[in-house]
Amino acid sequence: MLSSVASPEAFLSWGWRVPFLLSAALVVVGLFIRLTIGESPEFVAVHNQHAEVKLPIKVAFQKYWRQILLVAGIYFSQGIFAYICISYFVSYATAVVKLDRASALLGVFAAGVVAVFLYGYFGSLSDRIGRKTTYMIGAVAMAVSIWPAVALINTGNPWLFGLAIVLVFGIAMAPAGGATGSLFSLMFGAEVRYTGVSVGYTLSQITGSAFAPLIAVALYGAIGNTNGLVIYLLAASAVTIISLLILPGPWGRKEAAIQLEYAGTKTDFAADADVPAHS
Secondary structure (H helix, E strand, C coil): CHHHHCCHHHHHHCHHHHHHHHHHHHHHHHHHHHHHCCCCHHHHHHHHCCCCCCCHHHHHHHHHHHHHHHHHHHHHHHHHHHHHHHHHHHHHHHHCCCCCHHHHHHHHHHHHHHHHHHHHHHHHHHHHHCHHHHHHHHHHHHHHHHHHHHHHHCCCCHHHHHHHHHHHHHHHCHHHHHHHHHHHHCCCCHHHHHHHHHHHHHHHHHHCHHHHHHHHHHHHHHHCCCHHHHHHHHHHHHHHHHHHHHCCCCCHHHHHHHHHHHCCCCCCHHHCCCCCCCC
16 A cells, blocks of 8 residues: 555655564564464374474375365465455556556455455354365355456446455455365374475465466466456366365364364374364
C-alpha cells in the first residue's frame, strides 16, 4: 500500500525500507510466542523416549516419501492461486485493463483482511468436519471461483476487481489455508514432522508457485486473452483435488472424530497402522 501513496522516487529512496522495519515487531512477537508456548504432547513424548533422529531429512524420505509428494500436490493450487492473486493480477489489471495501481493494491489489501478472519474460522471448522474435508472445500471453491473472478477483473472496474480478489484470495482460498498446517502436520510422525512438511511445501513452491506469474504472462502472450490462464488454474486445482482423493482416510465428521480421538495420544501418529495418515 505504501507504494500506492508515496511517489516512485520516495518509495525507491526510503519507502521500501518501511516494511522491513515494521517486521521487527513481528520478530519480537514470534520470539515471545516461541519462548512461552509449550511443546505438543507428541514432541514431548519423542524427547522423553529419546526418539529424536540425527538426520530427519533422510528418515523423511525413507519413511514418508509418499506423504512428501502428497503435501506438494495438495498445496500445489493454493500456492499458485496466491502468487497469481497478489502478483500477476495486479500487473495484469494495471497493464492490460488499465486499472490504476492504487485501486489494484487496495483490492489485494481488502482480500487480505477478509482472509485474516476466515482462515481462523475455517481452521476451527476443520476441528469439527475434518482437515482433509475442509481443504477439499477450499480446493473446489478455488476452481469454481476463478472463471467469474477473471471475468470481473476484465471489466476494468476497480470495485469489481476488488470483489474478484476478495472472492478468490479472501474467501475461496480460506478453507484450504485454514486447514493447511494441521492437515500437513498429521501426515508425518513427530520425529520428522517439520522436515517432512517443509520439504513437501518447498517442492510445491519450486514446481508450481515460483513459476506461476511467468506462466500466466506467457499464456496471455501466446493466446491474447485470459482463457489460457483459467485453464492453467483449473489444472492446478485438479492436481490438488486428485492428491486429496489419494490421501487415505475418511471424510467429514468421521474424519473429525478420529482427529479428536488421537489428538496428542500418539508419538508417531502418521505411522500408526490402524489410523489413516492424515487424521
